[in-house]
Amino acid sequence: MLSKSQARTFFLGGTVLSFAVFIGLSWNTLSKEVPKNTHEENLSPQVISGKHLWEKNNCMGCHTILGEGAYYAPELTKVYERRGEGYIKAALMSKTPWSPRGRKMVAYGFTEQEANDLTAFLKWIGETDLNGFPAKPKYQTTINQSK
Amino acid sequence: MRYKSQKVAYWFFALSMLLLSLQIIYGFIMGFAHMGYDVLHTYIPFNTARAVHTNLLVVWLLSGFMGAAYYIIPEEAEHELVNIKLAYIQLISLALVGVVAIVGYHFNYWEGRKFLEIPRPLDWLVVVNVLTFLGLLLTTLFKGKKKTTTSMVLTMGLVFAALLYLPGMIWFDNQTMDSFFRWWVVHLWVEGVWELIMGGILAYLLIKITGVDREVIEKWLYVIVGLTFISGILGTGHHYYYIGTPKYWLIIGGIFSALEPLAFLGMALFALAMYRKGEKNHPNKLALSWTLGTAIVSFVGAGLLGLAHTVPQVNLYTHGTLVTAMHGHLAFWGAYGMIVLAIISYTMPNMTGRNLFNSVNGSMAFWLSNIGMLGMTVAFGVAGVAQVYMERIMGVDFGEVQKEIQVHFGILLICATMFTVGISLFIYEFIRYGRPNDEAIIIQ
Numbered sequence: 001m002l003s004k005s006q007a008r009t010f011f012l013g014g015t016v017l018s019f020a021v022f023i024g025l026s027w028n029t030l031s032k033e034v035p036k037n038t039h040e041e042n043l044s045p046q047v048i049s050g051k052h053l054w055e056k057n058n059c060m061g062c063h064t065i066l067g068e069g070a071y072y073a074p075e076l077t078k079v080y081e082r083r084g085e086g087y088i089k090a091a092l093m094s095k096t097p098w099s100p101r102g103r104k105m106v107a108y109g110f111t112e113q114e115a116n117d118l119t120a121f122l123k124w125i126g127e128t129d130l131n132g133f134p135a136k137p138k139y140q141t142t143i144n145q146s147k
Numbered sequence: 148m149r150y151k152s153q154k155v156a157y158w159f160f161a162l163s164m165l166l167l168s169l170q171i172i173y174g175f176i177m178g179f180a181h182m183g184y185d186v187l188h189t190y191i192p193f194n195t196a197r198a199v200h201t202n203l204l205v206v207w208l209l210s211g212f213m214g215a216a217y218y219i220i221p222e223e224a225e226h227e228l229v230n231i232k233l234a235y236i237q238l239i240s241l242a243l244v245g246v247v248a249i250v251g252y253h254f255n256y257w258e259g260r261k262f263l264e265i266p267r268p269l270d271w272l273v274v275v276n277v278l279t280f281l282g283l284l285l286t287t288l289f290k291g292k293k294k295t296t297t298s299m300v301l302t303m304g305l306v307f308a309a310l311l312y313l314p315g316m317i318w319f320d321n322q323t324m325d326s327f328f329r330w331w332v333v334h335l336w337v338e339g340v341w342e343l344i345m346g347g348i349l350a351y352l353l354i355k356i357t358g359v360d361r362e363v364i365e366k367w368l369y370v371i372v373g374l375t376f377i378s379g380i381l382g383t384g385h386h387y388y389y390i391g392t393p394k395y396w397l398i399i400g401g402i403f404s405a406l407e408p409l410a411f412l413g414m415a416l417f418a419l420a421m422y423r424k425g426e427k428n429h430p431n432k433l434a435l436s437w438t439l440g441t442a443i444v445s446f447v448g449a450g451l452l453g454l455a456h457t458v459p460q461v462n463l464y465t466h467g468t469l470v471t472a473m474h475g476h477l478a479f480w481g482a483y484g485m486i487v488l489a490i491i492s493y494t495m496p497n498m499t500g501r502n503l504f505n506s507v508n509g510s511m512a513f514w515l516s517n518i519g520m521l522g523m524t525v526a527f528g529v530a531g532v533a534q535v536y537m538e539r540i541m542g543v544d545f546g547e548v549q550k551e552i553q554v555h556f557g558i559l560l561i562c563a564t565m566f567t568v569g570i571s572l573f574i575y576e577f578i579r580y581g582r583p584n585d586e587a588i589i590i591q
């Protein structure tokens with residue numbers, strides 16, 4: 001039967017080995033693959049300032065982005081493609097809670113400049129290669145979409 | 148209880164219960180908002196309620212873990228805690244940082260990163276707090292007579308948890324990189340080092356309650372935490388499927404994360420086997436229920452419900468939907484909520500010298516909270532699956548889908564009420580025990 005010291009070796013050995021492989025893969029991911037997949041060359045000062053606004057206001061507390069965040073409001077990774085610039089800016093600059101479908105967003109009332117920055121951020125993230133997420137719905141064409 | 152300093156644990160448990168109550172209140176605010184009654188929107192918008200709900204969760208669990216460590220380490224090391232006053236200062240500063248963060252969330256003072264909303268200046272206070280805590284534990288262990296496997300695994304879990312907090316404090320311009328390191332904290336905590344903490348507390352409880360030989364229990368503890376890290380570290384890849392990271396994570400994350408339930412299965416089989424094997428008939432049956440309960444419910448919530456959406460082909464559709472919330476609730480409750488309530492149930496009679504563990508309230512608390520949480524999980528699950536089919540497969544607009552699934556949040560709130568009654572009874576019993584005292588010290 002397995003002895004206690006063998007069990008300890010299993011734990012320590014397994015941990016060190018897994019960790020080493022994990023660090024190796026992470027290095028490759030971050031140094032080579034992510035810059036390519038996310039088009040890092042397009043990370044303009046405007047996009048970055050959009051990200052600051054994104055963080056400062058905790059938009060992730062209602063929305064998801066890259067499929068992460070809260071489940072209360074629409075996923076925003078492809079919102080630029082889905083709604084276009086004008087719609088997004090209307091939602092961001094609205095002085096009353098934006099809620100065409102009933103559920104309320106915070107009434108940020110952003111300035112034109114801020115809305116442009118956030119829109120640039122959303123446009124940039126929409127161009128990221130996400131291995132096929134979000135999946136294209138199968139039956140979209142047969143259903144009336146309420147835009 | 149054998150050492151005076153173990154009494155510190157009581158106050159950490161008390162803080163933990165207070166924060167749990169507040170967490171539940173904010174849960175209800177969100178449940179009502181999902182149902183269409185977002186009445187507090189102007190004062191507590193959804194993102195505030197959510198940040199408060201999840202951060203209180205993490206802090207009440209951490210406070211529970213710290214209490215557990217302050218109780219277990221002196222006993223295992225056979226040495227009084229080196230500095231009791233410092234432990235109380237650490238407690239108060241933990242409570243203060245928590246309060247400042249929570250209040251800040253009501254005034255747009257935070258960072259928009261799920262689970263890591265604490266603003267960076269406050270992060271540094273967290274670091275100082277945790278360093279104080281670890282310093283106290285490590286010096287006690289170092290000066291103590293014994294360094295048992297149980298105490299080492301528990302301490303290792305706590306030390307790694309502190310180290311892993313650091314990558315979450317770095318700023319990245321690139322959202323994908325931000326997310327990449329957010330998972331080093333969130334995933335490597337709950338599916339890695341926190342399992343060491345859980346395993347350590349579980350082993351301690353099993354040794355005390357079942358009376359099975361320490362050597363046997365600790366051998367299996369090594370096997371379980373070994374399985375945890377072997378599957379869990381590379382299993383981080385299940386969060387790197389669709390965030391701008393390369394394709395190889397689909398394979399690596401898929402395979403290793405599918406192995407993660409083994410560690411939880413191991414935990415459940417281990418607890419049940421030791422319970423069968425044990426000859427000791429410990430009178431505290433309530434602590435036994437919570438101990439076996441945590442081992443079993445964590446396997447269901449984390450293991451099975453995790454497995455349900457960890458396959459890349461499934462996750463492509465369920466990623467970032469209410470299906471995730473379903474799994475998040477039962478996993479956190481089963482693995483970490485219940486282990487904290489187990490250690491509280493076991494230690495309260497020992498710290499206060501009162502044996503109230505045969506009360507009806509105690510077992511009602513156990514059953515109502517568990518059945519309530521199971522019902523909430525089902526409600527989230529039904530809402531989640533409906534959301535996935537309508538939104539992700541049929542292509543119906545998000546807002547329209549949410550209207551269709553509002554009804555499930557009514558069910559959720561009914562079950563949440565049951566859960567809340569259970570927790571209220573638990574806290575009522577906690578208060579009924581009264582304060583810890585030195586008369587409860589038993590010299591063995």
Ligand code: HEM
Nearest residue numbers: 070071072171174175177178471472475476479480484563
């Ligand atoms: C009892 C009343 C409770 C209610 C009504 C409730 C409700 C909710 C709601 C509506 C959300 C937000 C989902 C979204 O983003 O749209 C949430 C998030 C969350 N809650 Fe609760 N909750 C309760 C108790 C608890 C307890 C006891 C735990 C832990 C043991 C917990 C853990 C969580 C976690 C981890 C999340 C984040 C989930 C994720 O991001 O996937 N909740 N809760």
Ligand code: HEM
Nearest residue numbers: 337385404407449453454456457466467471475478479482
């Ligand atoms: C006690 C252990 C666990 C806890 C507390 C837990 C909790 C959570 C939480 C809160 C989330 C949402 C995180 C976020 O979006 O920031 C999550 C996501 C996830 N968990 Fe777990 N989990 C545990 C174990 C597991 C296991 C063992 C598996 C796999 C077998 C698993 C599979 C997943 C997957 C695939 C996601 C991503 C969902 C998505 O794409 O939206 N979890 N978990």
Ligand SMILES: [Fe+2]
Nearest residue numbers: 334338385386
């Ligand atoms: Fe994970």
